[in-house]
Amino acid sequence: MLRVLLLGCLLLFATKAEATVFPNRPPVPSSYENEQEIAIVETAPERMKKVQQMIRREYPNIRVRCVYQTALSGLSVQGSRKELRNLAKIPGIARVTPVAVYKADITESVPFIGGAKVRGYFDASGRRLSGAGVRVGVIDTGLDYRHPDLRRSYAGGYDTVDNDSDPMESKTKEPTQHGSHVAGIIAANGKLRGIAPDAKILAYRALGPGGVGSTETVLNAIERAIKDRVDVLNLSLGNDVNGPDWPTSIALNYAARAGIIAVTASGNSGPSIWTIGSPGTATQAITVGASTPRLRIPYLHVAGREFRLAQLGGAKEWNLERTYEWVDAGLGKTADMKNARNKIVLVKRGELSFAEKVQNAQRAGAKAIIIYNNMPGSFGGMAEGAAIPAAAMSGRDGAWLRKQRDSLAGTVFHTEQDRLAGFSSRGPVTVTWGIKPDVVAPGVGITSTVPKGYMSLQGTSMAAPHVAGAAALLKQAHPNWTPEQVKAALMNTAKLLYKGKQPYHVYEQGAGRVQLEQALHPPFLIYPSSLSFGLIRSSQGHTIRKVAVTLDNQTEKVQKYVFEMPQARPGIQWRLPHTVYVKPHEKQRVVIGTELSAFTLREGVHEGYLRVRSGSTAAELPYLFFVEEPDYPRIMGFRFVKGDAPELYRYEMYLPGGADELGIVLYDPATFRYVDYIMYRQNVTSGRVREVISVKQSIKGTYKALIFAKKGKKEDIIEKTLQFQ
Structure with a gap:
């Protein structure tokens, strides 16, 4: 204090x-002002030609690099810093945005998204669904198209980093594997089989060595994917900007309007609120957070207490069966490992990489290593090639454990599933106050393809391709469905996840965890599938907010829809439709309204789920609104570097x-x-x-x-x- x-x-x-x-x-x-930079210029389609003419006339030194007509209405331009700033003065230019850095979203065997995968998935005619005939674009680090499990699925692509037609993973001193892992979850077809093994993968390499790219390379990839007419587009990448107006978010909205089912990861900056990043802020995309599949989780048992261990990716599985001594090994430096032989070592995160700490423990003869956080909360990471079990622990648990001297440590195992991953980024979206993520899917301990083999990784990067693969099966089963209908099928049939007796917040899980079997044959669809009533100011007193939704009957019978009144809360008066009847295969638009009393309602976020029932089936629509401007971060993405x-x-x-x-x-x-x-x-x-x-x-x-x-x-x-x- x-x-x-x-x-x-x-x-x-x-x-x-x-x-x-x-x-x-x-x-x-002045020399700095004359240095070259790249920026994205946005303008209306009807102004595009005139804006280009004015740039050529007024700023002849500015070079137009790319013209975006599908993913975005605008240009990628290169010029001096001074001239690029002045571009905003040209009539018709809506925004000039310097390019940002994008990274592969990853914190460090067929995935589980509900249903009996062993017997497979089928359409209404009994035809097995495998993604046949569906084209899935993967914008990522490229693809190892020589991998035996990916060769059949690969159908071409493009490299927007090197500007050539070879989207192979980077093989330099900073090799990549992220795109191959993502693609394998979607459509591996060999020893490992993905969600949609017969789908075709078009790989767009937009992230280069180290898994890093820019706004320009990502936009170029989205543009090419739209022109290539992919059916589904997966982006397991992001930045730390929570803004709906970022160019990549706008581009994904364009892709959805062009008929593409756009799927993107929410990011790995959780568990705090407001941590979702672009392009996960795109309104019309399906933004995916990470949950846990069915996992056998090790817990360390010390002095009568149990502590959850998060196994590090790439390390030997935590399989200790008996009790061992443990020792505090500081930061995990070589000098800290004097008493580590045949013991479990506890080390603090920081100064050294995870790999260095693990290697020092291995050389000292340790049985296993636990790295605890040097800040509040949990974390995940990689310890590729570790020959001993390696796990992560929260900072609070590690600090308590350090105080327990002369204690023995045993391991107990608990089976868990459907928990929200701590690293999964949370919404809502700033400015629009929209609900993100839309759904969650397994993103912890996911085994998939990487160059020269297989690996278990975790992150929302692994969750998003579960949904992209599911979308491919939905597209095969319902070729005439729009992206909005596919999104609704996934959200309306999702399973709400609970933390104890209360569901996770709507800005943590959206509509819940995807259930593919139910999503394939929904009796009805409701879209939009989440309701944002925006920001209410106290000065407004009583105000009415409305959201129009479409009831889409997918059956051969007349359906009766009943809107259940949410639990009464002071200051909220719901104005729901009366019982609505919709004819077979027809749609009807209805309005959901709320009368809000800003004088009665407390300041802050108000959220919940509105249930719509038809027969024995119900859909839970997440809703959200704020009273007074919320305390979201006023500053995001801060970087400071030498000039x-x-x-x-x-x-x-x-x-x-x-x-x-x-x-x-x-x-x-x-x-x-x-x-x-x-x-x-x-x-x-x-x-x-x-x-x-x-x-x-x-x-x-x-x-x-x-x-x-x-x-x-x-x-x-x-x-x-x-x-x-």
């Missing part, structure tokens, strides 16, 4: 000092709602003494903020930095350690 007060006082003092600090800033050299001259540094961040005041202030890491402002701006618009700043030569070394954004009465502060050379 004391530290929070100190930081608050520091910020106040720094704000007062700002007026005298900034006039002394050395100017940014191209001794005094120059670059920063970038994303502001979902803009800021009245934005600043970066430095203080001494030991005393919290105010040092200097290095940036301060007012009236900053929403979106990505990117700028080069010049820092005083007198500022050298390591500092703590407060980055703050204030909008109205809301203020967000993040703390970072910054180094100046």
Whole structure:
């Protein structure tokens, strides 16, 4: 508590000092302004030709790299930083967005999504469903199309990193395997069989060595997939920007309108709220969070207590049957492993990589290693090739365990399934207040194909292709269904997951865990399948919000629909349709309304599930609204790097709602003494903020930095350690 007060006082003092600090800033050299960058320019289709003409006339030094007509209405352009900033002045240009970095979403055997996979899935005519005739695009790190389990499924693709027709995984000093693992979950057809083994995979390599790409490479891949007329598109990638207006999110909405079932991972930044990233914020895409399949989970038993262990991917399975001594081995350095032989070693996360800690334990003769978090919460990771069992533990459990001296550790096993993975990113989406993820699917301990073999990995990257594979089977069974109908089938039939006696929040699981057998033959569909009533202000008093939904009868009989009244809550009065009858294979549009009393309702998030019943079948529609602007992060995606001259540094961040005041202030890491402002701006618009700043030569070394954004009465502060050379 004391530290929070100190930081608050520091910020106040720094704000007062700002007026005298900034006039002394050395100017940014003009050479930096002339350096080349790439940006995405958005414009309306009817303005495209005129905008290109004006760019050529007004800014002849700007080069148009790509023209997007399907995935996005806009251009990818390259030019000087100064000229790119000025592009926004051209009439008809809606937005100019610098490219962002995208990474493969992964925290570090046929997957389980419900139903008896052994006997297979069938359509209404009794035909076995295997994905035959369905084309699935995979935008990722490429594909090892020589793998014996992927050769039959591979049907071509493109490499938007190297701009050629060979989408093979990277084989450089930073080799990749992510795309092959994702593709195997969807359509492996060999020793391992995916969800839709007879589907054809079109691989689009948009992430290069190390699994890293850019907005431009991802947009180019989406554009090509639309032109190639894929039926399903999987993107197990993302960034840390929770914004519906990001170019890749907009592009996925275009893909859905073009008839493509777009599936994307929610991200691996959970368990906090607001952690979902683009393109998982795309309204019309199916955004997938991660749950656990049926797993045999090891628990460490020490001093009468049990602690859940998360096995690290690629390590030897945790199969210890008897009791062992354990030892605290610090950070897992070689010097910490003196007493590790034939014992379980407990080490703290940090300084060394997981692989280094495991290797040090192996060399010391340890039986197994447990890495506990150096911050609150759980985590997952990789220890590929570990010859001893390796697992992760929460920071709280590890801290307790360290205090238990002279204790023995045993292992007990519990069978678990349908728990939400701690790493799975949560919604909602900023600005639109939409519900994401839409569904969840297994993303823990998933074995699939990788170059030269197989591997078990975890992440929402593994959950999304479960849904992409399911979508391929739905498309085969119902070739005339639209992406909206496929999404509704998956959401309307999903299984709600519970944490104890209460369901997980709607912004954690959406409609629940996918159940493929039920989704293949739903008696009805309701879409949109989640209800966002937006933001309510106290000053509005009583307000009515409405959402129109479509009731889609999929049977040969007249269906009767009954909307069940949710549990009564003060300040919420539901206005639901009366009993509705829909004729066979027809649709009817109805309006769901709520009358909300902002005076009665508490501030914050309000959520739940609205049940719609027809006969013995019911669908749970997640709903959400906010009273007053929620406390979402005002600052996202902050990065700070060295510039191209001794005094120059670059920063970038994303502001979902803009800021009245934005600043970066430095203080001494030991005393919290105010040092200097290095940036301060007012009236900053929403979106990505990117700028080069010049820092005083007198500022050298390591500092703590407060980055703050204030909008109205809301203020967000993040703390970072910054180094100046």
